[in-house]
Amino acid sequence: MAMEIAKSLGKFSLGMGDRFAQQGRAQLAACLRAREAGVEVTPVWNKSHREHSIVGSVPAGVRREADAAVAALGWTRAYFVDADHIRLETVDAFLEASDFFTIDVADSIGRPPDEASLAAFCADAGDCGGGFGLTRESVRRIAARYLAAVQEAARIYRRIEAARGRGAFITEVSMDETDSPQTPDELLVILAALAREGVPVDTIAPKFTGRFNKGVDYVGDVAQFEREFESDIAAIRVAEERYGLPAGLKLSVHSGSDKFSLYPAIRRVLAKTGAGVHVKTAGTTWLEELIGLAEAGGAGLELAKEIYAGAFEHREELCAPYAAVIDIDPAKLPAPAAVASWDSQRFVAALRHDPACPGFNADLRQLLHVGYKIAAKMGGRYLALVRACEETVSRNVTANLFDRHIRPLWLD
Numbered sequence: 001m002a003m004e005i006a007k008s009l010g011k012f013s014l015g016m017g018d019r020f021a022q023q024g025r026a027q028l029a030a031c032l033r034a035r036e037a038g039v040e041v042t043p044v045w046n047k048s049h050r051e052h053s054i055v056g057s058v059p060a061g062v063r064r065e066a067d068a069a070v071a072a073l074g075w076t077r078a079y080f081v082d083a084d085h086i087r088l089e090t091v092d093a094f095l096e097a098s099d100f101f102t103i104d105v106a107d108s109i110g111r112p113p114d115e116a117s118l119a120a121f122c123a124d125a126g127d128c129g130g131g132f133g134l135t136r137e138s139v140r141r142i143a144a145r146y147l148a149a150v151q152e153a154a155r156i157y158r159r160i161e162a163a164r165g166r167g168a169f170i171t172e173v174s175m176d177e178t179d180s181p182q183t184p185d186e187l188l189v190i191l192a193a194l195a196r197e198g199v200p201v202d203t204i205a206p207k208f209t210g211r212f213n214k215g216v217d218y219v220g221d222v223a224q225f226e227r228e229f230e231s232d233i234a235a236i237r238v239a240e241e242r243y244g245l246p247a248g249l250k251l252s253v254h255s256g257s258d259k260f261s262l263y264p265a266i267r268r269v270l271a272k273t274g275a276g277v278h279v280k281t282a283g284t285t286w287l288e289e290l291i292g293l294a295e296a297g298g299a300g301l302e303l304a305k306e307i308y309a310g311a312f313e314h315r316e317e318l319c320a321p322y323a324a325v326i327d328i329d330p331a332k333l334p335a336p337a338a339v340a341s342w343d344s345q346r347f348v349a350a351l352r353h354d355p356a357c358p359g360f361n362a363d364l365r366q367l368l369h370v371g372y373k374i375a376a377k378m379g380g381r382y383l384a385l386v387r388a389c390e391e392t393v394s395r396n397v398t399a400n401l402f403d404r405h406i407r408p409l410w411l412d
């Protein structure tokens with residue numbers, strides 16, 4: 001008997017990051033357009049502790065933004081506020097405002113579990129049904145690597161459950177911010193262990209093969225990704241039936257925005273298997289704000305250039321927290337003095353993620369992606385111009401989510 005959740009995430013859901021909490025309506029408008037086009041996409045506003053501390057914002061602000069957008073646009077379906085990548089030491093600040101929790105236990109992968117709990121798990125799990133090439137020996141080897149992480153997830157889950165109540169929130173477990181990808185057999189053992197620890201996981205974010213850099217396309221073997229993605233879904237189906245995990249348990253793809261070369265593969269597998277998916281975008285809405293500012297010209301363009309100059313100057317400090325998820329070639333970054341002479345069109349072409357456009361500069365885009373701290377420091381001056389340029393900003397925010405993400409993933 002599967003555990004039930006009070007509110008359903010639905011088959012398709014989209015994690016939307018919004019550094020400055022200004023684009024709630026513009027993002028939700030993309031989900032409305034999806035509905036009009038015939039597909040239900042549940043909006044999830046996600047923001048991590050890392051982002052909050054860099055921007056100086058609090059989880060309650062994300063809740064206010066989401067509620068206000070929903071009220072303004074008359075959204076009647078489910079929506080969620082995701083405490084993204086939280087740990088035991090950061091979860092408390094999110095307990096009131098969030099109803100979706102991404103429990104990040106990547107740091108506990110590889111930590112040896114205590115012998116007694118490893119033995120107890122192995123005695124129960126056996127060969128986990130023997131699919132995916134699993135044997136008692138390989139289950140034990142996988143459990144030795146992941147059981148401590150699962151137990152950490154259970155500790156965090158119980159803290160959330162005590163505060164929010166059972167079944168009143170979505171539970172995601174993430175293991176993506178680590179070095180080596182998890183294979184489907186590992187995923188099945190991890191899910192078996194989560195079920196045994198009483199974690200009713202709704203979405204799981206493994207690390208997939210290849211590179212998922214922030215705000216740019218996938219780098220890796222798409223065919224291999226497609227085989228792995230399909231096998232992961234098969235592992236999830238087995239776990240759902242065998243271990244009574246919530247019906248509709250699905251994969252969550254982190255840094256899922258802008259992975260244009262993967263979307264056809266994801267779409268094929270979803271069509272073939274009937275599975276759902278959660279795609280978490282990587283805070284690229286902030287880049288659409290910059291594009292909107294640049295497109296508006298005048299003071300907007302000048303501010304976008306000023307932010308680039310600031311990001312260029314502080315690039316080492318800005319890149320450090322994101323080192324594992326960006327690849328910037330400093331030699332390909334234009335000098336701020338050169339950018340100073342650019343017109344709107346040239347700035348927008350460099351920043352907007354259109355790989356076919358000769359003016360596109362992936363290095364500049366990645367630097368600006370992590371450069372939001374520069375805008376955060378500008379405070380009211382930045383926000384005032386974003387609001388003044390609302391027309392061009394919101395048009396870009398909505399079009400980015402709908403045309404470049406929702407359509408290739410779920411509609412075209």
Ligand SMILES: [Zn+2]
Pocket residue numbers: 085174176177205254255
């Ligand atoms: Zn992640």
